[in-house]
Structure formats: structure tokens, C-alpha cells
Amino acid sequence: MLPDQRREKIVEYAENNGFASLQQLAELLDTSESTVRRDLEYLDGKGQVRRTRGGIAYVGESLTDFEERTTRALSQKQRIGRAVAELIEPGDSILLDGGTTTLEVARHLVNRPLQVVTNSLPIAQLLVNSPETELILIGGYMYPKTGVALGPIAVEALRTIRVRRLIMSVGGITKEGMFNSNSLLVEAEQRMLETAEEVIVAVDAGKFGRNALSKLCDLDRPDRIFVDSGLNENWKDILSSKNVEMTIVE
Amino acid sequence: MLPDQRREKIVEYAENNGFASLQQLAELLDTSESTVRRDLEYLDGKGQVRRTRGGIAYVGESLTDFEERTTRALSQKQRIGRAVAELIEPGDSILLDGGTTTLEVARHLVNRPLQVVTNSLPIAQLLVNSPETELILIGGYMYPKTGVALGPIAVEALRTIRVRRLIMSVGGITKEGMFNSNSLLVEAEQRMLETAEEVIVAVDAGKFGRNALSKLCDLDRPDRIFVDSGLNENWKDILSSKNVEMTIVE
DNA sequence: AATAATATGACCGATATTGATTGAATATGA
DNA sequence: TCATATTCAATCAATATCGGTCATATTATT
Numbered sequence: 001m002l003p004d005q006r007r008e009k010i011v012e013y014a015e016n017n018g019f020a021s022l023q024q025l026a027e028l029l030d031t032s033e034s035t036v037r038r039d040l041e042y043l044d045g046k047g048q049v050r051r052t053r054g055g056i057a058y059v060g061e062s063l064t065d066f067e068e069r070t071t072r073a074l075s076q077k078q079r080i081g082r083a084v085a086e087l088i089e090p091g092d093s094i095l096l097d098g099g100t101t102t103l104e105v106a107r108h109l110v111n112r113p114l115q116v117v118t119n120s121l122p123i124a125q126l127l128v129n130s131p132e133t134e135l136i137l138i139g140g141y142m143y144p145k146t147g148v149a150l151g152p153i154a155v156e157a158l159r160t161i162r163v164r165r166l167i168m169s170v171g172g173i174t175k176e177g178m179f180n181s182n183s184l185l186v187e188a189e190q191r192m193l194e195t196a197e198e199v200i201v202a203v204d205a206g207k208f209g210r211n212a213l214s215k216l217c218d219l220d221r222p223d224r225i226f227v228d229s230g231l232n233e234n235w236k237d238i239l240s241s242k243n244v245e246m247t248i249v250e
Numbered sequence: 251m252l253p254d255q256r257r258e259k260i261v262e263y264a265e266n267n268g269f270a271s272l273q274q275l276a277e278l279l280d281t282s283e284s285t286v287r288r289d290l291e292y293l294d295g296k297g298q299v300r301r302t303r304g305g306i307a308y309v310g311e312s313l314t315d316f317e318e319r320t321t322r323a324l325s326q327k328q329r330i331g332r333a334v335a336e337l338i339e340p341g342d343s344i345l346l347d348g349g350t351t352t353l354e355v356a357r358h359l360v361n362r363p364l365q366v367v368t369n370s371l372p373i374a375q376l377l378v379n380s381p382e383t384e385l386i387l388i389g390g391y392m393y394p395k396t397g398v399a400l401g402p403i404a405v406e407a408l409r410t411i412r413v414r415r416l417i418m419s420v421g422g423i424t425k426e427g428m429f430n431s432n433s434l435l436v437e438a439e440q441r442m443l444e445t446a447e448e449v450i451v452a453v454d455a456g457k458f459g460r461n462a463l464s465k466l467c468d469l470d471r472p473d474r475i476f477v478d479s480g481l482n483e484n485w486k487d488i489l490s491s492k493n494v495e496m497t498i499v500e
Numbered sequence: 501a502a503t504a505a506t507a508t509g510a511c512c513g514a515t516a517t518t519g520a521t522t523g524a525a526t527a528t529g530a
Numbered sequence: 531t532c533a534t535a536t537t538c539a540a541t542c543a544a545t546a547t548c549g550g551t552c553a554t555a556t557t558a559t560t
Contacts, residue, residue, distance in 0.1 A: 137387070
């Protein structure tokens with residue numbers, strides 16, 4: 001097997017399982033631990049994966065990525081995306097955060113007369129040739145896996161922008177608030193929150209009760225949350241007690 | 251089997267499988283490893299496929315298919331792109347302007363250890379998943395036709411950036427200087443000129459003697475110009491009298 | 501047909517990768 | 531704390547791959 005191919009498989013395996021031990025990988029790839037060790041060193045050096053004693057852990061959206069793979073979660077994302085897009089009115093100016101859910105929203109915005117601001121490369125790619133849509137891209141350091149622009153350049157660019165609606169997704173929601181896994185991302189998203197009149201959060205129910213690294217904002221900060229019908233009653237009560245408008249998509 | 255036919259099969263196989271080893275290919279095509287090796291060198295040179303030790307990996311979306319079959323001017327662009335890319339050293343920080351010629355340069359930068367700054371969406375798309383390459387995207391208003399970011403946001407972002415080399419292409423070159431067709435673009439490019447230690451212009455010979463809307467800079471502003479061999483002697487004299495280093499690609 | 505130009509396959513020294521081994525560093529558990 | 535068991539980083543010999551060269555075969559041109 002080719003070295004690059006092997007490394008790709010390692011990343012893939014780590015993505016799916018969140019963690020992988022040296023032995024597992026050596027057996028899976030039918031190679032020696034030495035080689036795996038060298039590969040991990042290489043991949044870690046590049047930030048694709050984080051080494052831990054005895055193996056590796058996937059860095060980034062590990063848990064969510066896994067869930068995204070399941071078709072059920074995906075089709076829910078699509079439904080959520082459509083529902084959010086239906087809310088958008090002609091001539092709106094909207095800010096689209098990166099993420100697979102917001103990408104689903106963007107799919108429904110092609111060829112609609114809108115001003116769209118985004119820091120997501122895939123979303124920009126989708127909308128750049130949409131004739132009716134005026135597209136403004138937020139630049140910055142490109143985070144490789146998800147293709148979103150982060151860092152000081154992104155934050156600075158967001159300072160000069162005002163939009164009617166922000167559509168964002170988050171990595172986890174607990175009673176303490178909304179979370180995401182990457183602190184650079186959270187910093188950019190906090191700036192986004194300041195630029196929008198109305199904040200809309202689009203998540204699948206699986207994110208509720210799950211924690212992540214950095215706190216993004218309080219639970220009552222969004223004006224509206226779009227979520228699929230998998231949300232349990234307890235959470236519905238909590239949200240309505242916080243005066244967050246909720247749209248259950250099915 | 252014809253060489254071109256054989257190469258086409260190699261690309262096809264790589265597309266389908268993601269990876270292909272030398273041995274696999276040699277067997278599949280019923281030819282020697284030497285020949286396959288030469289083919290891979292050729293295909294890698296065109297950016298259609300990425301060589302890795304022991305074989306090849308398929309690289310990104312094949313815009314190439316479309317461009318491959320077009321005029322001679324394009325293959326000159328490819329050659330220029332390759333020549334410019336050879337100049338770039340590991341660890342360099344470079345700023346890539348938008349345009350088809352610079353896109354050809356970018357094809358040869360995939361998987362090389364570099365810091366790349368660009369305002370071009372297609373170039374970003376090409377490099378975002380190149381693991382060795384750190385990518386910084388300049389945002390702004392997206393100009394639909396060419397997919398480059400322009401306007402005040404782009405200009406502002408460029409103010410905070412310094413790079414070793416700027417690689418740009420221009421719409422026209424006359425004795426009065428370099429020109430481009432869009433004044434927003436020229437404004438951004440003038441800012442780019444300020445951020446780079448060394449300015450490299452990559453153009454095909456057809457641009458010489460041609461005018462365009464907005465003046466970008468004087469003829470002697472670039473440190474180096476890459477151009478194909480179609481450039482006539484008169485222009486060579488003019489450029490050398492201006493102390494611009496010239497590389498004739500062929 | 502003769503010649504030139506190009507493509508091919510085999511070979512070889514240089515280089516990179518691999519797997520095993522070792523002692524050092526770190527974690528585990530009494 | 532100490533003893534034991536893992537895991538780690540470094541090293542080395544064996545192996546695989548690379549780039550270049552050369553003789554031969556194929557194709558194009560005169």
C-alpha cells in the first residue's frame with residue numbers, strides 16, 4: 001500500500017472512531033507499529049490528528065462528523081436546511097456560518113435575490129455563480145478540514161459588516177449555552193453574533209446535551225432555533241422558558 | 251496503445267480508486283514501470299494527478315479536462331505556470347492573484363510546504379485540502395465571473411499581510427505600464443504590490459501591446475516577468491532596458 | 501528506403517521507507 | 531514509593547522506489 005494511501009486511511013479511521021490505538025492501526029493496515037508511529041508523527045506534525053499516548057485522537061468535529069455520516073442525520077440536516085431557507089425573504093442580507101447544516105441552507109439559496117455573507121469556502125463555491133445572489137466572502141486563515149476562514153483577518157472583516165440575519169450551527173448545546181469545538185471558530189462566531197439583527201441557530205437534535213470545548217454564547221442568545229423532531233420534551237421546556245422561538249422541523 | 255490513450259487511462263483509474271501504485275498501473279496497461287513512471291511525471295507536471303512515493307493520488311476536481319483540450323495559448327499558460335512554480339522554494343510565503351495563469355501556478359503548489367495567500371476562490375478551492383500548504387484567503391465582494399474577492403474588505407485584509415513573493419497576471423502591457431480591465435481589481439492589486447518583497451508577473455505573450463481600462467503600475471515595477479517564447483524582440487529590448495528580469499518559457 | 505525523432509524497457513547508483521531492536525521515558529498498580 | 535509493564539524515540543540493516551542513462555524499438559519525415 002502507498003504511504004499516502006495508508007495515512008489517509010489512518011485519518012479516516014480516526015475520524016470515524018474518534019480514537020485509534022497503535023495496535024489497531026498496525027493490524028488494520030497490515031504493517032508494523034514503527035511505520036504507524038512514523039505516520040502518526042507525520043500526521044500530527046501537520047495537525048490532521050492529535051497524538052496521544054498509545055494512539056491518536058481525531059482533532060476537530062470528531063463526534064459530529066461521525067453522526068453526519070449516518071443517513072438519518074443527513075436527511076434531517078437537509079430538512080432543516082430547507083425549513084430555514086423558507087424563512088429567508090427576497091432582498092434579505094444574511095450571514096452564513098460554516099458547517100454542513102448551513103451548507104444545506106445555502107443549497108436552497110442558489111438563484112435567489114439575496115446578499116449573502118459567508119466565511120465558508122464550500123458555501124461560497126456554491127453561490128459564486130448564482131446570478132441573483134450578491135456574495136461577500138469573509139477571508140482569513142483557512143481551516144483545512146471544514147473550509148472555513150478564521151482568525152484575526154476574519155474577525156476584522158466581520159467588524160465592517162451588518163446583516164439582517166445570521167444563520168449558524170453549533171457543535172453542542174447544554175443548559176450553560178452553546179458551544180463549539182474550536183476556539184478560533186468561536187471567536188469569529190462571537191463577532192458574527194454582533195453583526196446580525198436576528199440570530200438563527202440550525203442544529204440537529206443530537207447536539208443537545210453535548211458539550212464542546214469553547215462556549216459561544218448563552219442559551220437565550222439566538223432569536224430562533226431550528227431543530228428536528230428528535231428533540232426531547234425536557235429541552236423544549238427549557239428553551240421556551242428562555243423565550244427562544246423554536247421551529248421543529250419534520 | 252497510444253501514449254495519450256494510456257495517460258487518459260491512468261487518470262481515469264486514479265479518479266476511480268483515489269490511489270494507484272506503479273505496479274498496478276504497469277500491469278493494467280501492460281507496459282513497463284519506466285513508462286508508467288514517465289507518464290506520471292508528465293501528468294503530475296500538468297497538475298492532473300499528484301505523485302506520491304510508489305504511485306499516484308488523484309488530485310481534486312478536474313477543471314483540467316476542460317482546459318486541456320483548448321488552444322495552444324492555454325498550454326503556454328500551463329508551461330508558464332510550471333516555470334513559475336519551480337521558482338518557489340519550500341517555506342515561501344506567496345500571494346497569488348486571481349486569473350487563469352496564476353491558477354496554473356497553483357496547480358503545481360498542491361502539497362508543497364508553503365504559505366499561500368490568495369483572493370481567488372478557485373485557487374483556494376484547489377489548495378484548501380493540500381495538507382502541506384497553509385492557506386490564507388482574502389475575502390471581499392466576490393466578482394462572479396472570475397471568482398476573485400475585491401473591494402474594501404479585500405483591500406483592508408491585504409493591509410495586514412506581508413509576503414515574500416507576489417505572483418500576478420495582468421490584462422495588458424504597453425510601454426506605459428501594466429493594465430487590467432476592472433478598476434476594483436486594480437485597486438486590490440495595487441495593494442498587493444505593496445505587500446510583497448518580490449513581484450512576479452506571469453503573462454502570455456499575447457498580452458503585450460494590448461491596452462486595458464485601468465493602469466496598475468509602471469512597466470519596471472515587477473522584479474521578474476515570466477512569458478512564453480512568442481514575445482517579440484522589440485519587447486525583450488524594452489524590458490531589459492527597464493531592468494526587469496525576464497524568463498522566457500519554452 | 502533511409503533517416504530523424506520519439507517512445508520504450510532495462511539497468512544502476514542514490515535515496516527513502518520499512519520493520520526490528522534497543523534503552524529511555526512514561527504510566528500503572530501494589 | 532517502588533517495581534513492573536507499556537509506550538516512545540532513536541538507530542540500523544534490509545528493502546523498495548526514484549531519477550537518470552543507455553540501447554533498442556517504434557513511428558514520422560524526407
